[in-house]
Amino acid sequence: MCKNAEAGCSVTCPLVHRKKHQDSSPFELMACPNEGCSAWVFHGALAEHQQHCQQAGRQHCPLGCGATLGTAELAHYHCDLKLPEAWSERQEHSQMLLQGLQGRVHRVHHAGSWPSSATSWKMMPRM
16 A cells, blocks of 8 residues: 555555655655745646746846846846946946046036136126
8 A cells, every 4th residue: 555545545556666656656745846935745736836836947046146036037136246246337337427528518618618717607698
């Protein structure tokens, strides 16, 4: 008799084949193989469970931060390990914009469109 008889398995087989049967018995209780899922399901119900399992298709962040993400999440995930790189890129971009603006201000100032220090702001025409 199968060790899963109480769960509903009615198979009887020679002792030689018992181990093989019990490993594949639809009534064998097993842990869901999806990382992060703590469900225990019958072997026979595993396929159905995996179709609805919240942890299905989840994988670790490729940068190694420890996050476990689904396929959709992974496409939009901003890993903490990327923050220094992203910060550096943003600083470089900001510096480039600032230098461009400073160059424009400098050109406008030297073209005479900008009031010189000797010109009073009060004398500037209002728009």
